[in-house]
Amino acid sequence: MTEIVSVRKAEDYEKGLSKAIDKVLSDLGGLKRFVKSGDKVALKPNLLVFSSPSKAIVTHPIFTFEVFKKIIEIGGEPFVIDSPGSGIPFTKNSLKSLYRLTGYWEIFKDYTDYLNTDTSKQTVEIENGLILKRVDILKPLLDADFIINLPKMKTHTLTFLSGAVKNMYGAVPGMEKTKYHSRFRNVHDFSKVLIDVWNVTKPGLTLMDGIVSLEGDGPAMRGIPRKTQVILGSKDPLSMDLAICKLIGLAYNDIPYLKVAIENNLSDGTYNIVGETPAINDFILPRTYHGKISIDPVSLYNYFVFPIFSKFLVEKPKVMKQKCIRCGVCVRSCPEKAITIDKVSAIIDYNKCIKCYCCHEQCPEGAIDLKRINL
Ligand code: SF4
Ligand code: SF4
Numbered sequence: 001m002t003e004i005v006s007v008r009k010a011e012d013y014e015k016g017l018s019k020a021i022d023k024v025l026s027d028l029g030g031l032k033r034f035v036k037s038g039d040k041v042a043l044k045p046n047l048l049v050f051s052s053p054s055k056a057i058v059t060h061p062i063f064t065f066e067v068f069k070k071i072i073e074i075g076g077e078p079f080v081i082d083s084p085g086s087g088i089p090f091t092k093n094s095l096k097s098l099y100r101l102t103g104y105w106e107i108f109k110d111y112t113d114y115l116n117t118d119t120s121k122q123t124v125e126i127e128n129g130l131i132l133k134r135v136d137i138l139k140p141l142l143d144a145d146f147i148i149n150l151p152k153m154k155t156h157t158l159t160f161l162s163g164a165v166k167n168m169y170g171a172v173p174g175m176e177k178t179k180y181h182s183r184f185r186n187v188h189d190f191s192k193v194l195i196d197v198w199n200v201t202k203p204g205l206t207l208m209d210g211i212v213s214l215e216g217d218g219p220a221m222r223g224i225p226r227k228t229q230v231i232l233g234s235k236d237p238l239s240m241d242l243a244i245c246k247l248i249g250l251a252y253n254d255i256p257y258l259k260v261a262i263e264n265n266l267s268d269g270t271y272n273i274v275g276e277t278p279a280i281n282d283f284i285l286p287r288t289y290h291g292k293i294s295i296d297p298v299s300l301y302n303y304f305v306f307p308i309f310s311k312f313l314v315e316k317p318k319v320m321k322q323k324c325i326r327c328g329v330c331v332r333s334c335p336e337k338a339i340t341i342d343k344v345s346a347i348i349d350y351n352k353c354i355k356c357y358c359c360h361e362q363c364p365e366g367a368i369d370l371k372r373i374n375l
Contacts, residue, residue, distance in 0.1 A: 005234040006233040007277055013063065025233065027233065040079070057221070080116060083171070086362060126199075129199070131184065137173075137197075149168060150208070160254060163240065165237045178334070206234055210244075254289070315355070319347065321344055323365050
């Protein structure tokens with residue numbers, strides 16, 4: 001069945017935000033279609049790293065709070081839950097720091113008890129997974145009656161898009177995320193992990209914060225905030241990610257996890273956009289993205305020659321010594337234990353590095369750049 005993806009304009013996080021969310025919900029049949037009075041509703045934003053909302057890395061707290069209030073208005077019992085990236089220890093105290101540093105504590109000041117700090121997990125057996133047989137998932141998320149996925153519209157150096165499906169990877173607790181990078185080293189297999197995790201959690205509704213998005217080398221400190229002024233909503237995260245591809249001018253086949261989903265008949269690639277379809281021109285993709293065909297010689301070179309030499313030409317993480325504060329976050333986030341800290345900065349052992357870009361994603365100083373290895 002072709003799912004609706006509602007796209008509505010939202011100027012910023014103040015003017016008319018509530019009304020814009022209402023329009024999206026109305027396009028989807030209204031919030032009461034999804035949430036019943038008394039339902040325990042998990043709101044799953046993207047809280048990847050310690051970072052202020054102005055950097056457009058996390059789902060903006062005001063966006064999440066607007067949805068939170070709407071659930072209360074119809075008698076639901078909402079709570080906010082996420083597990084941050086692997087560079088941040090998954091403990092009650094660091095979750096509190098996460099809420100403080102991402103602005104959630106301030107915006108939810110009268111409701112801080114609704115910001116989850118329970119770090120318990122539950123192993124879920126997966127019968128017909130694409131690649132996983134079982135996976136650990138945040139227990140409070142599994143205990144909820146209904147999950148609302150609240151992703152941020154972002155690029156990603158590994159999967160190119162960090163959209164609605166990818167946001168549910170935060171359901172995997174803390175540092176357990178890194179082990180899947182180690183076990184499934186190519187992006188095709190890792191995409192299957194993303195699909196399996198999404199299928200286990202099955203959010204019933206996705207509302208995306210695309211008011212200020214992140215372009216360039218997302219999904220964290222090396223990305224660039226970009227005013228895109230949209231909110232998206234859909235029952236189906238796959239349809240939403242397909243619609244985003246259309247909005248930013250990407251072919252869905254270029255997004256590894258969308259390709260995997262379509263190959264496995266989880267989507268037929270169709271969706272139905274309602275509302276508005278603003279053109280988001282010249283959206284900057286990560287420099288790891290080489291798939292787009294255009295007529296310029298560089299792109300042709302990338303498309304035809306790159307696959308042959310990709311082993312040599314793939315971007316590697318590179319520490320910018322002058323920016324490194326030797327905090328050790330990258331050491332914790334590296335699944336291959338390829339990073340050590342010397343007297344000056346972090347050092348990467350390229351013999352061990354699998355180019356998963358977790359360190360690039362987690363470095364709080366944006367001190368890890370990506371550089372092409374030249375022949
Ligand atoms: S590169 Fe330096 S600043 Fe960045 S996470 Fe590693 S140690 Fe910290
Ligand atoms: S050093 Fe390599 S393997 Fe380790 S996190 Fe960075 S990209 Fe991944």
